[in-house]
Amino acid sequence: MNQTVNIIKNRRSIRQFKDQQIPDSELQTIMECAILAPNAMNQQKWHFSVIQNKDLLLRMINITKENMLNCGVEFFASRAKDPNFHPYYHAPTIIFVTADEKNGLAQIDAALAAQNILIAANSYNIGSCIMTSTELLFASEKGKAIKKEMGIPDGYTHICAIALGYQEGESPIARPRNKEVIRACCTNPSSQMISSGKIEASGEGGRDGVQLD
Numbered sequence: 223m224n225q226t227v228n229i230i231k232n233r234r235s236i237r238q239f240k241d242q243q244i245p246d247s248e249l250q251t252i253m254e255c256a257i258l259a260p261n262a263m264n265q266q267k268w269h270f271s272v273i274q275n276k277d278l279l280l281r282m283i284n285i286t287k288e289n290m291l292n293c294g295v296e297f298f299a300s301r302a303k304d305p306n307f308h309p310y311y312h313a314p315t316i317i318f319v320t321a322d323e324k325n326g327l328a329q330i331d332a333a334l335a336a337q338n339i340l341i342a343a344n345s346y347n348i349g350s351c352i353m354t355s356t357e358l359l360f361a362s363e364k365g366k367a368i369k370k371e372m373g374i375p376d377g378y379t380h381i382c383a384i385a386l387g388y389q390e391g392e393s394p395i396a397r398p399r400n401k402e403v404i405r406a407c408c409t410n411p412s413s414q415m416i417s418s419g420k421i422e423a424s425g426e427g428g429r430d431g432v433q434l435d
């Protein structure tokens with residue numbers, strides 16, 4: 223199978239990580255891939271805080287848990303009370319992705335950059351998990367102070383955080399995807415149709431659904 227397709231197909235969200243840090247050279251390339259993502263009018267109104275410092279990470283974890291307890295949502299409060307809960311799944315590297323809060327397109331750009339990070343990481347066998355519940359870090363005054371410490375520009379909002387590290391334990395099984403959301407909207411009898419994961423010539427004219435393997 224084509225290597226890029228293989229990497230995309232095999233990426234899964236990893237929620238258990240080894241202690242071992244990822245190599246700087248690979249992190250560097252992963253971040254280059256992030257900023258090479260397409261972005262509207264090449265404005266690049268995004269920001270990436272790469273965090274590996276254990277002291278800072280510990281403070282982020284404690285503030286996140288505190289904010290989860292106080293956010294008024296039972297789901298988050300009960301998770302924060304669980305002694306085994308770790309907001310970043312013990313990953314040794316965390317990337318906070320933020321973007322200009324007034325620029326809706328920058329937020330799409332940042333999501334595309336995040337996907338590049340996940341795919342580039344997977345190409346090095348580095349596991350990843352994209353998270354948005356991480357937004358709770360900034361929900362208190364302590365969190366806002368740490369946002370400054372993380373170098374996030376004023377007026378930039380949380381898009382997601384990405385946990386990076388080497389996977390601990392078994393690979394998760396792919397969660398089911400609904401294939402019905404893909405439609406081949408072709409009526410030309412000689413159109414190429416997607417079928418069984420391959421592009422195939424169809425002599426039958428338009429078809430309603432698409433099957434992927």
Ligand SMILES: Cc1cc2nc3c(=O)[nH]c(=O)nc-3n(C[C@H](O)[C@H](O)[C@H](O)COP(=O)(O)O)c2cc1C
Pocket residue numbers: 233234235236237351352353354355356394396397
């Ligand atoms: C916008 C977005 C927000 C997510 N937030 C979280 C999160 O807060 N915590 C988490 O563990 N996973 C989070 N995920 C990961 C999804 O749960 C995961 O991608 C989905 O279940 C599909 O599984 P897969 O990534 O292994 O294919 C998020 C994914 C996306 C795209």
